[in-house]
Amino acid sequence: MSRGRGAVDPKRVSSELFSLTYGCMVAQLLKDFENPEEVNKQLESMGYNIGVRLIDDFLAHTPSVTRCTTLEEVADILCKQGFKMFLGIVPEIKNWTAAKDEFSLVITENPLAEYVELPPNCQDTLWYSNIICGVIRGALEMVQMDVKCSFVGDTLRGNDSTEIRIKFVKILEDSLPAGED
Amino acid sequence: MIFNLYIFNSSGDCLFYSEWKRKKHTDMSKDEENKLVYGMLHSLKSFVSRISPDTSDSFQSYQTNSYRLTVYETPSGVKFVMNAALELPLQATKDILQSLYKEVYVEYAVKNPMLSLQSPIDSDLFKDKLEAFINSKIN
Numbered sequence: 001m002s003r004g005r006g007a008v009d010p011k012r013v014s015s016e017l018f019s020l021t022y023g024c025m026v027a028q029l030l031k032d033f034e035n036p037e038e039v040n041k042q043l044e045s046m047g048y049n050i051g052v053r054l055i056d057d058f059l060a061h062t063p064s065v066t067r068c069t070t071l072e073e074v075a076d077i078l079c080k081q082g083f084k085m086f087l088g089i090v091p092e093i094k095n096w097t098a099a100k101d102e103f104s105l106v107i108t109e110n111p112l113a114e115y116v117e118l119p120p121n122c123q124d125t126l127w128y129s130n131i132i133c134g135v136i137r138g139a140l141e142m143v144q145m146d147v148k149c150s151f152v153g154d155t156l157r158g159n160d161s162t163e164i165r166i167k168f169v170k171i172l173e174d175s176l177p178a179g180e181d
Numbered sequence: 182m183i184f185n186l187y188i189f190n191s192s193g194d195c196l197f198y199s200e201w202k203r204k205k206h207t208d209m210s211k212d213e214e215n216k217l218v219y220g221m222l223h224s225l226k227s228f229v230s231r232i233s234p235d236t237s238d239s240f241q242s243y244q245t246n247s248y249r250l251t252v253y254e255t256p257s258g259v260k261f262v263m264n265a266a267l268e269l270p271l272q273a274t275k276d277i278l279q280s281l282y283k284e285v286y287v288e289y290a291v292k293n294p295m296l297s298l299q300s301p302i303d304s305d306l307f308k309d310k311l312e313a314f315i316n317s318k319i320n
Contacts, residue, residue, distance in 0.1 A: 053298075055257050056291045060283035067256040142191070142257045174191070174258070 015088075019114045026128060036126040043127070047134020048141075055139040058082055067143055071168045074145065075103055078136065087111055091164075104152070107162040118156050127151040133164060144172040182319050183277075184248060184264040186311075188286070190298055191258025193219045196290075197302045199311065201319075218262060222252060242271055253278035259286070277318050285311050 029039045059065060062081055068074045075093045084090050089111065095104040112129045133149040140147050146169040153159035185200035195215035207214050229240045242251040251274035253261045261278040289307045290296055296304055
């Protein structure tokens with residue numbers, strides 16, 4: 001049985017299907033929870049569960065990456081390799097604080113929000129792509145780094161740019177198994 | 182050539198154990214043996230990086246008259262430990278463990294949302310794929 005034209009690598013899915021699926025999911029969450037703040041929390045939580053597993057996928061495919069020691073290294077690898085690998089975009093890194101413990105990630109083209117317009121009732125409260133914040137938090141927690149990650153602007157809400165603020169909290173200590181000192 | 186394999190997560194739980202050719206067994210329970218192996222790894226890792234004359238390092242392998250133990254630890258804390266015969270060179274064991282992580286663990290354990298990674302992996306698919314992978318490496 002031959003595969004004609006239009007044959008696609010079975011592991012690849014069209015990005016439109018992905019955007020549509022994500023959009024359906026957000027719409028359903030809004031219907032179920034009715035409160036956009038609650039939906040933000042749910043998206044972050046879902047993202048966290050994705051992140052804790054996605055990190056292993058990322059590390060397996062980039063064996064040259066070792067544990068980062070500074071937030072700058074993290075920002076660099078996150079944008080140039082992480083985002084590139086999974087979303088096909090490379091966000092810009094901006095607005096470092098003087099203490100280098102906080103930075104902004106600016107996304108110019110968001111594949112999740114390609115065909116989206118927010119309805120007026122959640123225009124000011126919903127962070128549509130909040131799942132990304134959860135993914136970043138979950139993934140970094142698995143490499144022992146505790147960060148706070150949140151949206152500060154979204155073009156869907158009429159802001160100038162889609163911007164995520166990432167703040168370093170602390171390094172998590174490797175936990176010892178029970179019974180050890 | 183490959184005697185046995187342990188997989189530990191970052192909190193020290195043994196996610197998986199499998200043996201192919203083990204003539205001598207310890208007289209402890211599986212639980213105790215897993216704790217012993219993990220404790221040894223933890224202590225050796227700490228010792229190795231403290232004594233290191235250069236930059237901070239990580240423990241990779243030890244060798245005796247009859248076997249070589251190789252460990253591959255991912256930055257996410259997952260540890261793959263393999264005991265193999267000396268005929269299998271060190272680099273080969275390292276490559277096997279790295280490929281195991283990428284082709285079996287990530288694909289069939291991590292990507293399976295129904296599987297918890299905090300307790301022993303209970304998936305026939307994972308076991309089968311791992312066996313097939315190891316068998317392809319031994320031959």
